[in-house]
Amino acid sequence: MRNQRKSSASLILGVLLLAMVGGVAYLYNSSLFERIPPSIVLEKEIDWNLKEPIVVHVKDNRGLRFVRATLSDGEKNAVLESREFKILEESVDLNLTFPRTGFGANKKVFELTVEATDASKWNFFEGNSFVAKSVIKVDTRRPELAIIGSSYKIMKGGAASVVFKAEDDAMKALYIETNFGKKFYPTPFYKNGYYVSLVAWPSRAENFSASIVAIDKAGNISKAHIPYFLQDKKYKTSTIALQDKFLDGKIADLTAEVAPENNGLEHLKKFKFVNEDLRIGNENNILKVTSNVPTQMINDFAVKTFYPLRNGKVVASFGDYRFYEYDKVPVSESYHLGLDLASNAQAGMQTSNDGVVVFARENGIYGNNIIISHGLGVYSLYGHCSSYLVKEGDVVKAGDVIAKTGMTGLALGDHLHFGMYVQGIDVRPEEWMDESWLKDNIFSIMNSAKKIIDR
Numbered sequence: 321m322r323n324q325r326k327s328s329a330s331l332i333l334g335v336l337l338l339a340m341v342g343g344v345a346y347l348y349n350s351s352l353f354e355r356i357p358p359s360i361v362l363e364k365e366i367d368w369n370l371k372e373p374i375v376v377h378v379k380d381n382r383g384l385r386f387v388r389a390t391l392s393d394g395e396k397n398a399v400l401e402s403r404e405f406k407i408l409e410e411s412v413d414l415n416l417t418f419p420r421t422g423f424g425a426n427k428k429v430f431e432l433t434v435e436a437t438d439a440s441k442w443n444f445f446e447g448n449s450f451v452a453k454s455v456i457k458v459d460t461r462r463p464e465l466a467i468i469g470s471s472y473k474i475m476k477g478g479a480a481s482v483v484f485k486a487e488d489d490a491m492k493a494l495y496i497e498t499n500f501g502k503k504f505y506p507t508p509f510y511k512n513g514y515y516v517s518l519v520a521w522p523s524r525a526e527n528f529s530a531s532i533v534a535i536d537k538a539g540n541i542s543k544a545h546i547p548y549f550l551q552d553k554k555y556k557t558s559t560i561a562l563q564d565k566f567l568d569g570k571i572a573d574l575t576a577e578v579a580p581e582n583n584g585l586e587h588l589k590k591f592k593f594v595n596e597d598l599r600i601g602n603e604n605n606i607l608k609v610t611s612n613v614p615t616q617m618i619n620d621f622a623v624k625t626f627y628p629l630r631n632g633k634v635v636a637s638f639g640d641y642r643f644y645e646y647d648k649v650p651v652s653e654s655y656h657l658g659l660d661l662a663s664n665a666q667a668g669m670q671t672s673n674d675g676v677v678v679f680a681r682e683n684g685i686y687g688n689n690i691i692i693s694h695g696l697g698v699y700s701l702y703g704h705c706s707s708y709l710v711k712e713g714d715v716v717k718a719g720d721v722i723a724k725t726g727m728t729g730l731a732l733g734d735h736l737h738f739g740m741y742v743q744g745i746d747v748r749p750e751e752w753m754d755e756s757w758l759k760d761n762i763f764s765i766m767n768s769a770k771k772i773i774d775r
C-alpha cells in the first residue's frame with residue numbers, strides 16, 4: 321500500500337515535471353517569447369544637407385513596441401523621435417528632421433542612435449532590443465563651381481572645350497549635362513580642384529546646351545551653364561539610286577562575309593540589313609571604345625592637326641544624310657559619320673598624334689577598322705583598311721604609318737574613312753584638321769586658364 325502511494329506520488333511528480341518542461345519548451349518556441357531582435361536599416365555614415373529627412377526603416381516580425389531616435393553632438397542629446405505603440409507595428413519608417421531648438425548650432429558632426437524594442441515576452445517580459453548608430457555629417461554648403469574659360473562657340477556637329485573649378489570636401493558626382501541626354505565627364509587639369517572637358521554637339525541634334533553639374537554626398541547641387549555661342553550648320557542631304565550591280569556585288573559579298581545566315585534574303589532586304597542592323601552594331605562597337613575618358617590629371621593637350629592621308633582628296637563629307645532608293649522607291653537612309661579621303665590605292669595612312677590603339681579589327685561596314693585614343697576622350701578612327709600595320713594595345717607616335725587604305729567593308733573604291741570622336745560622339749573631322757580651330761578651342765583656352773589658376 322505504501323509502495324503504491326509512493327509510486328503514484330512520483331508519477332504525479334513526473335507528469336508535473338514533464339508538463340513544466342513541455343510548458344517551458346512551448347513558451348521557448350512560441351512566438352510570444354521569440355528572441356529575434358528588431359532590424360534597423362541605417363547607414364554607418366550619412367552626409368546630411370538637412371533639406372530631406374533621414375529615413376530609418378525599423379522592422380520586427382513579432383511587432384514593435386517602442387522606437388527612439390536620439391541625436392548627440394558630443395555634449396548634449398536631442399530626442400528626434402520617440403514612439404510607443406499601443407497597437408503593434410511590424411514596420412515603421414522614421415522621418416527624422418533636425419531639431420529647430422538651436423541644438424548643435426556650429427557643430428558639423430553628430431551621432432545618431434536609433435533604439436527599437438519588440439513586443440516579445442522574452443527577456444523577463446522586456447522584449448528584444450536593438451540599437452543602431454550612425455555618424456551624421458551636416459553639410460549644407462553647395463559645391464564651389466566656377467567656369468575659368470571656354471570656347472567662344474560650338475558648331476552643330478562640332479566640339480568645344482571648357483575649363484572650370486569644382487571643389488567640395490565630399491564630392492559625389494561631377495559631369496556636364498546636355499539637352500540631348502548625353503553626359504560628358506571632365507578630366508582633372510593642372511592643379512587640384514580644376515578640370516577640363518571637351519563637349520560635342522551631335523550633327524543630328526537640333527539644339528545644344530550644356531551645364532556643369534556638381535553634387536556632394538549630402539545632395540547639395542551646383543550648376544553652371546556654359547555660355548557657348550551656337551553656330552548652326554546645314555549638312556548635305558543626298559539621294560542615292562541603288563544599282564543591281566552594287567546590291568548583287570558589294571552588298572551580297574559583305575552579307576556573305578559577316579552574316580552568311582542572311583545569304584538567302586532578297587537583295588533589298590540584304591541592303592537594309594547591312595545599312596541598318598549591321599551599321600547599328602558597328603556604331604555601337606565604336607561607341608563602346610570611344611566613350612572612355614581618362615581620369616588622370618593632365619597639364620595640357622598638345623594635339624597637332626590631323627592629316628591622316630597625304631594628298632588625300634575629299635570624296636565624301638562628314639554629316640551627309642543619305643537616302644537610298646531603288647526604282648525611285650525609298651529603301652533606307654543613313655548618316656555618314658566621317659570624312660572620306662582618297663589618294664592612291666593602298667596608300668599608307670598615318671596617325672598625326674601620339675596615342676594607343678584601342679581597336680584594330682573587322683567591324684562590318686567599316687571593314688578593317690582602327691581606332692586610336694589620344695587622351696581627354698578624343699579618338700581618331702580609320703575605316704576600310706586593306707591591311708593593318710598596328711595591333712590593339714600598341715602605343716603609336718605621331719607620324720607612324722598605321723595601315724594601308726583599301727575597300728574592306730561598305731566601300732566601293734579604295735579610300736580612307738576618317739572619323740573623329742569626343743566621348744563617344746562623332747564630330748566634324750575638319751575641326752581637328754584645322755590648326756586655327758585647335759588653337760582657338762584648345763590651346764588658348766587651356767593656356768589662359770592656367771594663367772588664371774596661377775594668379
Ligand SMILES: [Zn+2]
Nearest residue numbers: 658659660737
Ligand atoms: Zn566614309
